[in-house]
Amino acid sequence: MTERSFDHQKLSNRILIALVLGLLTGVLLNVTVADQPWVREWLLDGLFRVVGEGFVRFLSMLVVPIVFVSLITGVSSLSDPATLGRVGGKAIGLYMVTTGIAITLALLAATLVQPGVGANPEVLIEREIREVPPFTQVLIDMVPRNPVEAMAQGAMLPTIVFAILLGLAISFAGEPGSRVASFFRDFNEVIMRLVGIVMLIAPYGVFALIATLGATTGLSTFAGVLKYVLLVLAMLIVHATVVYPLLLKLLTGLSPIVFYRQIRDPLAFAFSTASSGATIPVTLRAVQQRLGVSNRVSSFTVPLGATINMDGTAIMQGIATGFIAQYFGVDLSFTQYLMVVLLVILASVGTAGVPGVGLVLLAGVLVQVGLPVEGIALILGVDRILDMTRTAVNVTGDALVSTVVARSEGEFDEAIFLSRAAASP
Ligand code: ASP
Numbered sequence: 001m002t003e004r005s006f007d008h009q010k011l012s013n014r015i016l017i018a019l020v021l022g023l024l025t026g027v028l029l030n031v032t033v034a035d036q037p038w039v040r041e042w043l044l045d046g047l048f049r050v051v052g053e054g055f056v057r058f059l060s061m062l063v064v065p066i067v068f069v070s071l072i073t074g075v076s077s078l079s080d081p082a083t084l085g086r087v088g089g090k091a092i093g094l095y096m097v098t099t100g101i102a103i104t105l106a107l108l109a110a111t112l113v114q115p116g117v118g119a120n121p122e123v124l125i126e127r128e129i130r131e132v133p134p135f136t137q138v139l140i141d142m143v144p145r146n147p148v149e150a151m152a153q154g155a156m157l158p159t160i161v162f163a164i165l166l167g168l169a170i171s172f173a174g175e176p177g178s179r180v181a182s183f184f185r186d187f188n189e190v191i192m193r194l195v196g197i198v199m200l201i202a203p204y205g206v207f208a209l210i211a212t213l214g215a216t217t218g219l220s221t222f223a224g225v226l227k228y229v230l231l232v233l234a235m236l237i238v239h240a241t242v243v244y245p246l247l248l249k250l251l252t253g254l255s256p257i258v259f260y261r262q263i264r265d266p267l268a269f270a271f272s273t274a275s276s277g278a279t280i281p282v283t284l285r286a287v288q289q290r291l292g293v294s295n296r297v298s299s300f301t302v303p304l305g306a307t308i309n310m311d312g313t314a315i316m317q318g319i320a321t322g323f324i325a326q327y328f329g330v331d332l333s334f335t336q337y338l339m340v341v342l343l344v345i346l347a348s349v350g351t352a353g354v355p356g357v358g359l360v361l362l363a364g365v366l367v368q369v370g371l372p373v374e375g376i377a378l379i380l381g382v383d384r385i386l387d388m389t390r391t392a393v394n395v396t397g398d399a400l401v402s403t404v405v406a407r408s409e410g411e412f413d414e415a416i417f418l419s420r421a422a423a424s425p
Contacts, residue, residue, distance in 0.1 A: 009420070011199060011200070011202070011203075012264060012265050014203045015202050015203050015206055015265060015268045015269075016264065016268055017203070018202075018203035018204070018206045018207040018210075019206050019207075019210055019268055019271070019272065021207060022206060022207040022208070022209070022210030022211040022214065023210050023211075023214050024214075025207070025211045025214065025215075026210060026211040026212065026213060026214015026215040026216075027214045027215075029043075029044075029211070029214070029215035030214055030215045030216075030217070034215045034216065039215075044212055044215055044216065047208070048208040048209075048211055048212045049208075049212065051204050051205060051207075051208035052205055052208035052209040052212060054205070055201055055202065055204065055205025055206075055208070055209070056205070056209075056273050056275070056278055058198045058201065058205075059198065059269070059273065059278040059279070059281060059282070060154070060275075060277075060278045062191070062194060062195060062198060062280075062281040063154065063277060063278065063280050063281060064151045064154055064159060065191055066191050066195065066280065066281050066284060067156065067159060067160065067163065067280060067299075067303040068151065068159060068163050069184055069187050069188050069191050070188055070191070070284060070295060070298075070299040071160060071163035071164060071167060071299045071300060071303065072163050072166055072167040072170065072184045073167075073181070073184045073185050073187075073188040073295060073299060074167065074294075074295050074296045074297070074298075074299030074300055075163070075164050075166075075167025075168055075170075075171065075296075075299075075300070076167040076168075076170040076171045076177070076180075076181040076184065077171070077181065077185075077295075077296055078167075078171060078296060079171075081168060081171070083296075083409070084164070084168075084300070086409070087296075087297055087300060087301070087405055087409060088300065088304075090404075090405045090408065090409075091300065091301045091304060091305070091401055091402075091405050092304070092308070094401045094404060094405065095304075095305060095308055095309040095397070095401055096345055098243075098247070098309065098311050098397050098400070098401065099309060099310065099311050099314045099344065099345050099348065099397075100341065100345055101239075101243055101311075102239055102243075102311040102312070102314040102315050102318075103314040103315070103317065103318045103340065103341050103344045103345065104318075104341060105235060105238070105239065105243070105315070105318075106235055106314065106315040106316075106317070106318025106319045106322075107318040107319075107321070107322060107337055107340060107341070109231060109234075109235050109318075109319060109322075110231070110318060110319045110321070110322025110323060110326075111322060113227070113231050114322075114326055115225075115227040115228040115231045115319065115322070115323045115326070116228070116322065116323040116324065116325065116326025116327035116328075117326050118227075119224055119225055119227065119228065119323065119326075119327050119378070120223075120224035135346055135349075138157075138349060141155075141157070141158065142157045142158060142161055143158060143161060144158035144159070144161065144162050147159070147162040150162065154277075156277065156303060156306065156307040157307055160300075160303055160304060160307075164300075170184075188295070192285065195281045195282070195284075195285050196285075198281070199265075199282070199285075202269070205272070206268060206269070206272045209272045209273065210272055213384065213385070213388075217384070217385065221381045221382055222382055225323075225378065225379060225381075225382055228319065228320070228323045228379060228382075229382050229385075229386065231319055232315060232316050232319050232320075232386050232389075232390075233386070233389060235315045235319065236312055236315055236386075236389050236390055236393050239311060239312070239315060239393055240392075240393050240396055244256065244396060244397070244400050245259075247400065247404070248400060248403070248404070251404045251407075251408075252403060252404055252407045254403065254407070254414075254417065258417060258418065259291070259399075259400070259403070259417075260396075262286060262290035262291050262417065263283075263286050263287075263290065263291065263395075263396065263399045265282050265285075265286050265290075266279055266282045266283040266286050266287075266395050266399065267392050267395065267396065269282045269283075269395075270283075270388075270391040270392040270394070270395040271388045271389065271391065271392045272388070273355070273391070274355040274356075274384065274387040274388045274391045275353055275354050275355050275391060276305075276306040276310075276353030276391050276394045276395050276398065277306050277307075277353040277354050278354075279306070279353075279391075279395055280302060280303055280306050283302050283306070283395055283398060283399060284298060284299070284302045284303075286399070287302055287398075287399050287402050287403075289416065290416065290417075291399060291402070291403050291416070291417055292406075292412055292413035292414060292415070292416030292417040293402050293403055293406040293411065293412055293413075294406060294411035294412070294413070296411055297402060297405055297406040297409060297411045298402050298406070301398070301401060301402040301405055301406075302398055302399075302402055305394075305397065305398030305401060305402065306353045306394075306395075306398060307349075307353065308348060308349045309348070309394065309397050309398055309401065310348040310353065310358070310390075310394045310397075311393055311394060311397040312389065312390025312391060312392070312393030312394045312397075313348060313357075313358040313361065313390050313394060314344045314345070314348065315390065315393070316358050316362075316386055316390050317340075317344050317358060317361060317362050317365055318340065318344065320362055320375075320376075320379055321340050321362070321365060321366065321369070321371065323375075323378070323379065324366065324371050324372070324375030324376075324378065324379075325371055327375065327378060328371065328372060328375065330371060332369065336369045336370075339368060339369055340365055340369060343364065343365045343368055343369075344361070344365060347361045347364055347365065348361060353391070353394060355384075355387055355391075356383065356387060358383075358387065358390065359376055359379075359380070359383060362376060363376060
């Protein structure tokens, strides 16, 4: 174990410790001085906010450069473009299958447990519910009108499309192409270093985010919808501890325990930030340096997964649909259930992994099956904690599919997977 990889290990531990300490501090503040104006002004809206939101900004800052550079490096190193088609086909197929399993399980659970019967939500918080774009528009929007605009807006799918095309052109362009490719290979190394630098402040960011949440979440919000909250959490845990390990074992033969040990950084980040998009740099780093997936596969599957794969979100949507139907006394038909399954799989394709986007998607689903959109207000108050947990599940799904695809393509390094430290800095 080198000096540097040892540090990496220590950093992971510090991030987890920060998470636990943040939670304890938040709860302690909550039951003592969180209501005092000076605590709000100086600590929660002051120091913690600057450190927490600043840290999320640093992560977001890295997303577009890392996706762009890493994807070009990956695609331009493919000797055969058919490989890209195969990797893409497998990844998209698996992403859809895992989401399909998630939403089906969620609907089953909602039907059996009936969380909406007898619910008595406390709050109706006003919040803007944006429209979900139709699927045809999602397809059109995948092609950037202007790549710089797409990157400036952080629009993931058009950025991915442009980077793939540029990467292909580089690999077809002979001598000049190989010069450009070698520049991007070097650039990729540099950006990974940059991720390492930002990781150094991660423990503080994670602490501030979690402490604020702990200090500001009132327990009474949960009372009327407790069954819903517990059911979503239970199904997220089932998905993470039963479905994913089974898939990993069946499709790759690898140990789920080792898998989870290697991805604890992105898990902690996803949980603290509630954004699989902002977590991309950390996911990519862990998938490459700890799981042993090659850059060729992960540079494609990770950003794609952060955009189109949302298994945890699908679970929330399935249970929320059941909850809202039950609360309003509406009986859903089998066709409506099928529609929910299809809509949830398709709707997640065009939306970025940012906090709260699951609720926006849910609005689209409710409209399509004819349930009142206002139903969302019933569960808004408790969504943040579920958002954090489902984002961790979403990111696990991205890492899992990346591993399965890489293993089947001979792009997987088992020695890295089994090692306790990072393979490179
Ligand atoms: N916050 C989730 C994510 O980024 C999406 C959601 O469920 O709201 O993956």
